[in-house]
Amino acid sequence: MELLSVIDTHAHLDDEQFDDIRDDVISRAKEAGLVRIVSVGTTAGSSQKTVQIARQFDIISAAVGIQPNYCAEAKASDWDLVRQLAGGPTVVALGETGLDRYWDHAPFELQQEFFDRHLRLSQSSGLPFIVHMRDCSDDILVMLREAHGRGPLKGVMHSFTGDSAMASECLDLGMYISFAGMVTYKKSDDLRDVAASIPQDRILVETDSPYLPPHPRRGVRPNEPGLVVHTLECLAECRGVSVSELGTTTTENARRLFDRLP
Numbered sequence: 001m002e003l004l005s006v007i008d009t010h011a012h013l014d015d016e017q018f019d020d021i022r023d024d025v026i027s028r029a030k031e032a033g034l035v036r037i038v039s040v041g042t043t044a045g046s047s048q049k050t051v052q053i054a055r056q057f058d059i060i061s062a063a064v065g066i067q068p069n070y071c072a073e074a075k076a077s078d079w080d081l082v083r084q085l086a087g088g089p090t091v092v093a094l095g096e097t098g099l100d101r102y103w104d105h106a107p108f109e110l111q112q113e114f115f116d117r118h119l120r121l122s123q124s125s126g127l128p129f130i131v132h133m134r135d136c137s138d139d140i141l142v143m144l145r146e147a148h149g150r151g152p153l154k155g156v157m158h159s160f161t162g163d164s165a166m167a168s169e170c171l172d173l174g175m176y177i178s179f180a181g182m183v184t185y186k187k188s189d190d191l192r193d194v195a196a197s198i199p200q201d202r203i204l205v206e207t208d209s210p211y212l213p214p215h216p217r218r219g220v221r222p223n224e225p226g227l228v229v230h231t232l233e234c235l236a237e238c239r240g241v242s243v244s245e246l247g248t249t250t251t252e253n254a255r256r257l258f259d260r261l262p
Helices: 022-032 042-058 068-073 078-086 108-123 137-150 166-170 189-197 225-238 245-256
Strands: 004-009 032-041 059-066 091-100 129-134 155-157 176-179 204-205
Touching: 004 091, 004 204, 004 225, 004 245, 022 032, 022 078, 022 225, 022 245, 032 042, 032 091, 032 245, 042 059, 059 078, 068 091, 068 108, 078 091, 078 108, 091 108, 091 137, 108 137, 129 137, 155 166, 166 176, 166 189, 189 225, 204 225, 204 245, 225 245
Parallel strands: 004 032, 032 059, 059 091, 091 129, 129 155, 155 176, 176 204
Antiparallel strands: none
16 A cells, blocks of 8 residues: 555654654654654653654654643643743644543643643644543533634644534634544444544544554554554545545645644
């Protein structure tokens, strides 16, 4: 199978599971047809490590932020560090940010405060933001609507698992929609229907590695960026296009959203 280009728009290559195999993981990604990987931070320390990795590998760009489940652990200086890192040459996005009602790791009001910080920094800096959402679609929409009232939104719903109504409003607000390995799973027919309906100029693909390995590699750990081709194949099938065409489309979309990619 020939792929013109693929960008994994969301991976966590700073994860310690990759520390001893990162070179091999990057080599396999290039062999699979990837031309760029956006590696995403989850804490100030994780963001700092992600920036260092992006400096080391020419195929990697960084996103910096504090993920909602880690907000309660953040020190007062951590947000200042994220803001500082955001100005670096390898950084192309903010996040991941967002809200999570599934895990009870941080008070919800604190999650909302940090989400608002990321949204405002995105609007002032021009960097796109990356949204984590779990069991809180209505809460996410409330904050996106509020932010949209201040000005245009430039962001992506990462590893999207919402319904068609949620996707439609996110699109109306200017968001991109990204799909990870979950869309390939046997019981994800509804999610595949949503994926089939996303406009051609707003769909992205990702691994969320080391999590959510796609079928037929489900259960393999760790997931890695090169396996994004399986998710791309699934999306291409449900959208009725060739894999190479969708690879090119999602790459063009990623470069439009993450407009600081080299």
